[in-house]
Amino acid sequence: MSTTTEIAAASTNEQTLEITRSTRQWVALAVLALTALLLSLDVSVLYLALPALSADLGASTTQQLWMLDIYSFVLAGFLVTMGAVGDRVGRKRLLLIGAVAFGVASVFAAYASSPGELVFWRAVLGVAGATLMPSTMGLIRTIFTDEKSMMTAIGIWFSCFMGGMAVGPLVGGLLLQHFWWGSAFLLGVPFMVLLVVVGHRVLPESERQSGARVDLASALLSLAMILPIIHGFKEIARGGDRAIAAAAVTAGLTMAVLFIRRQRRIENPLVDLTLFRSRSFSTALAVMLIGGVVMAGVSFLSTQWLQLVAGLDPLGAGLWMLPANVALLLGSSSSAMIARRLGTGRTMAAGLGICATGLAAYTQIAPAAGLGLLVLGMSLASFGIMLPSTLTMSVMMQSAPPERAGSVASMSETSGEFGVAVGVAGLGSLATFVYRDELAPYAAEHASSGTTVALDSLAGAVQAASTLPGAAGRELVTAAQGAFTTSLNVVAGLGALLFVVVAVAALRFLRH
Structure with missing residues (x-):
């Protein structure tokens, strides 16, 4: 009898421990998801605060660009290095250090008294952000060891990361309506305090690469590789000096060759190149990169179409994009459930197929009747892209040893940064080429200074039309809007084709 009682008591104790362990896991996830929400919220809030802080600080156009760009430049440049640092010193330790640094830098940025000072603290925020992003993903790999719970x-x-992007403009609008621009930076401070206090208690420390040090030369080479390439693509996207942009990209690619050579030679590389021998890892990374390229390029052109062709103001354009934001959240929250039914490879392929379908709808958009098709197409593409985006990280994590989780997360996020830069610059350049080619016959027939300006961009065409007589101005705008819509059709068609190709690759290489 006593034996039966002891067995029952032991079983009860085991169940209690399991409940406690499970609760601790999900509380830890809540802390990590809060970090993701905050990071994405912090980025999107700044876009609304820029006009007010520029006027207050007297920032020039160039300084405004640096305020926006320095964060993403530094973040992308340090992701790989900080991912490796977390693998070596412990991701929990690095996360807590980064949270303190992010909170302190946010306070200094909020009370900056000059453009240069704000640019400096935005750079510090970029470094701190680079410690947080791979650390959160690496810790998820540590906390959730089985495939199903990790995918969930x-x-x-x-979902939290995309939710921050979606609600950022709304939160920013409410803050800036009642407070000064510095409140956009102070928003994150209490959350970072909460992260440090709660995270210290509930987050486990990750496995470390004992005895391994971060190779300083590799870290410097990674910066010299990533920063010039992203800077070059951003210059192309904003219509800067093409020669300087090409030189920057060339310099970055040269550093990339040196970086790869060094990783092959040293004993403890910053990036473990042997990971690329796994078809699953390489395919997942390619899906992440190409998805970023296509979606960034199409989203960039869509916002212009909504304002310059559909004639919506920025708020109206944002409201019409809300269905796509909701679709993003639905896709990210349902991907794990769908994958449990269909399997990872099929779910990723299905998501990419939905993306291709959405972009196929884009190819039917016309200047006079395209708003509904654009919203439908962007919503389908947004839902579809979240199925593979969520799963690629899980595939990459499972393809690598646990002690490399931080490096894997940083590679994934760096590929996302590259995807956005390449998508806006590359597909934006393709759209410009098609736009000019379509508008060239009209410009040749109605040669004037106005049509010359119109060939540069749709915004230039709208501005030039305001200086022309009524009928001539309307004809120019109509021709330019038609040319721009055609360029959107072409870019979307190319994106749909790329998604079909990647879907086939996912179905083939991620079947198991």
């Missing part, structure tokens, strides 16, 4: 956790993390 990553889906929740992505």
Whole structure:
């Protein structure tokens, strides 16, 4: 009898421990997801605060660009290095250090008294952000060891990250309506305090690469590789000096060759190149990169179409994009559930197929009747892209040893940064080429200074039309809007084709 009682008591104790362990896991995930929400919220809030802080600080156009760009430049440049640092010193330790640094830098940025000072603290925020992003993903790999729970956790993390992007403009608008521009930076401070206090208690420390040090030369080479390439693509996207942009990209690619050579030679590389021998890892990374390229390029052109062709103001354009934001959240939250039914490879392929379908709808957009098709197409593409985006991280994590989780997360996020830069610059350049080619016959027939300006961009065409007589101005705008819509059709068609190709690759290489 006593033996039966002891067995029952032991079983009860085991169940209690399991409940406690499970609760601790999900509380830890809540802390990590809060970090993701805050990071994405912090980025999107600044866009609304820029006009007010520029006027207050007297920032020039160039300084405004640096205020926006320095964060993403530094973040992208340090992701790989900080991912490796977390693998070596412990991701929990690095996360807490980064949270303190992010909070302190946010306070100094909020009370900056000059453009240069704000640019400096934005750079510090970029470094701190680079410690937080790979650390959160690496810790998810440590906390959730089985495939199903890891996929669910990553889906929740992505939902919070995308949710921050979606509600950022709304939160920013409310803050800036009642407070000064510095409140956009102070928003994150209490959350970072909460992260440090709660995270210290509930987050486990990750496995470390004992005895391994971060190779300083590799860290410097990674910066010299990533920063010039992203800077070059951003210059192309904003219509800067093409020669300087090409030189920057060339310099970055040269550093990339040196970086790869060094990783092959040293004993403890910053990036473990042997990971690329795994077809699953390489395919997942390619899906992440190409998805970023296509979606960034199409989204960039869509916002212009909504304002310059559909004639919506910025608020109206943002409201019409809300269905796509909701679709993003639905896709990220449902990907793990769908994958459990269909399997990872099929779910990723299905998501990419939905993306291709959405972009196919884009190819039918016309200047006079395209708003509904654009919203439908962007919503389908947004839902579809979240299925593979959420799962690629899980696939990459499972393809690598646990002690490399931080490096894997940083590679994934760096590929995302590259995807956005290449998508806006590359597909933006393709759209410009098609736009000019379509408008060239009209410009040749109605040669004037106005049509010359119109060939540069749709915004230039709208501005030039305001200086022309009524009928001539309307004809120019109509021709330019038609040319721009054609360029959007072409870019979307190319994106749909790329998604079909990647879907086939996912179906083939991620079947198991």
